[in-house]
Amino acid sequence: MLVTAAGAALLGGWAAWRTVRDRPVILRQLIAAAVVEGLLAVQVVVGLVAVARGGGPADGPTFWGYLVTTLFVLPVAAAWAFAERTRWSSVVLLVAALTVVFLQFRVVQVWTGA
């Protein structure tokens, strides 16, 4: 989870840099976003396995609510990046990456029951 959050934070920093440079999102950023998305998918699998073994998150519905919502954030930003070829697609990717970072921290909190 920390790796995913760190990856999303790096992606956000990259998007912020391109925002400042007045550049739109590029394919390499979308590949990076896909890697983060893959890590999120791994979390879903790990979560499901934990539940199947009788463990799992302290607060199930909230955990799955956060995790499933997180899955949608980057694909939407990526779709917008194709439609919006200005620096504003970088802003959208930045917002999306920060959202993923925040949601990851909530996912960790909910998993541990903090």
Added chain:
Amino acid sequence: MSGATAPGTGAASGPGRALVALYGVLAIAATSRSGVQILRDFDAAPLAYSLSAAAALVYVVATVALARGARRVAWVAVCFEAVGVLVVGTLSLVRPELFPDATVWSGFGIGYGFVPLVLPALGLWWLVRTRDGRPTPDGAVAR
């Protein structure tokens, strides 16, 4: 280059797109949270949870209105949020006993990184900037 933008398409391009993205995130966050609060223990803080639900609904309305260029609806929704975050933010500090649990607007939106305080300002700024058919920075003409 967002050359596909037709006149009067609303905020779904250029800087407006970033605004819609922020609003969308907040709308989803507020709606999910208030849904969980109301379903789980509405009786714990009826006023706070009702306010959260109303706020969440208006964020959804504002997101859709901005995205589709329904400017009048957007004005009303964004103004409602601005007033809401200021009034409830102040009340939550002056009369905390009114709110046993936090709303999206408590402490001027501190639980959401002050995004609820900043967003209405950005929304109003965008609405003012794009009115009277003045072109937006990406060349689209607002209604």
